[in-house]
Amino acid sequence: MFLHQTTVGFIFKERELGEADKIFSIFSKDFGRIELLGKSVRKISSKLRWGMEIFSFSQVEFVEGKFQKRLVGVQPLEKFKNLKRNLKKLSIAFKISEILNSLIKGEERDERIYQLIKETFSKLNSSIFDREKVLYLYFFWNLISLLGYQPQLNFCFSCREKEGVNFYFDFSLGGLICEKCFKNVKIGKRIDQNSIKLLKILLKRKVNLLEKLRIEKETLNLAFLLSEKYFNFLIENET
Numbered sequence: 001m002f003l004h005q006t007t008v009g010f011i012f013k014e015r016e017l018g019e020a021d022k023i024f025s026i027f028s029k030d031f032g033r034i035e036l037l038g039k040s041v042r043k044i045s046s047k048l049r050w051g052m053e054i055f056s057f058s059q060v061e062f063v064e065g066k067f068q069k070r071l072v073g074v075q076p077l078e079k080f081k082n083l084k085r086n087l088k089k090l091s092i093a094f095k096i097s098e099i100l101n102s103l104i105k106g107e108e109r110d111e112r113i114y115q116l117i118k119e120t121f122s123k124l125n126s127s128i129f130d131r132e133k134v135l136y137l138y139f140f141w142n143l144i145s146l147l148g149y150q151p152q153l154n155f156c157f158s159c160r161e162k163e164g165v166n167f168y169f170d171f172s173l174g175g176l177i178c179e180k181c182f183k184n185v186k187i188g189k190r191i192d193q194n195s196i197k198l199l200k201i202l203l204k205r206k207v208n209l210l211e212k213l214r215i216e217k218e219t220l221n222l223a224f225l226l227s228e229k230y231f232n233f234l235i236e237n238e239t
Contacts, residue, residue, distance in 0.1 A: 002063040002065055004062075007029055008028065010056070010118070011056055011057075012025055012101065020039075021037060022038045022041045023036070025101060027113065027114060028114075029114050033105070033108075035069065036070070038052060052071070052074055054097075055083065058074050059074065061074065083121070089125075092135065095136060099140060102235050103147060116146065120138070120207070129210075131210055133220055135210060137198070137199075138202045141199055141203055144234070150174075151169075151203075155176065156177050156181055157175050165179060168182040168188045168191060169188050169189055169230070171234075172237075173185075191222070
């Protein structure tokens with residue numbers, strides 16, 4: 001007998017399967033990440049087709065078989081139409097999708113991650129919000145913190161020095177290391193005080209303050225590059 005389940009989730013990835021099917025990757029409120037098979041969902045006549053748009057929240061109904069969860073019902077809740085009309089916002093949405101797909105592997109319910117996704121995409125969808133890079137940083141650093149990679153940003157991991165020194169962000173340790181100690185590690189990237197300050201503010205988890213932050217372009221670009229490199233390091237070194 002198949003187990004029947006209903007949950008609300010965010011559709012962050014989809015891939016085609018066979019001639020008419022799709023596999024949807026969803027972060028759900030009740031189960032964490034789940035993969036749902038949409039049989040014949042690519043057919044024009046499919047009743048499921050219109051409720052399963054990527055980068056949207058839907059209530060999904062599925063049966064849990066021995067090897068596969070099969071989608072049997074869907075009710076769209078929020079399609080975030082504004083972001084899908086804006087190439088910059090859509091680009092950030094795909095980058096967030098890549099992060100979710102790469103860093104969240106199995107089913108594990110986490111209300112905090114669910115709410116982070118919800119608030120991030122609600123903000124990204126706003127027609128008056130235009131700080132997409134800042135929002136990406138906000139999502140990335142808060143997600144990895146929730147996943148157990150909370151960065152240490154107050155002092156050098158090795159010697160505990162915290163004042164009057166130049167810092168690097170050590171990827172293997174997940175935090176700051178001073179220039180002297182970094183010579184023995186060399187797995188990371190230089191970070192300035194403005195970028196450290198920015199990351200600390202983002203980790204306070206106050207999404208409505210993002211519009212008000214005064215950030216120099218150079219600081220934003222450095223923080224963005226650091227995030228990209230750290231993300232790549234996490235992927236390449238995941239166990």
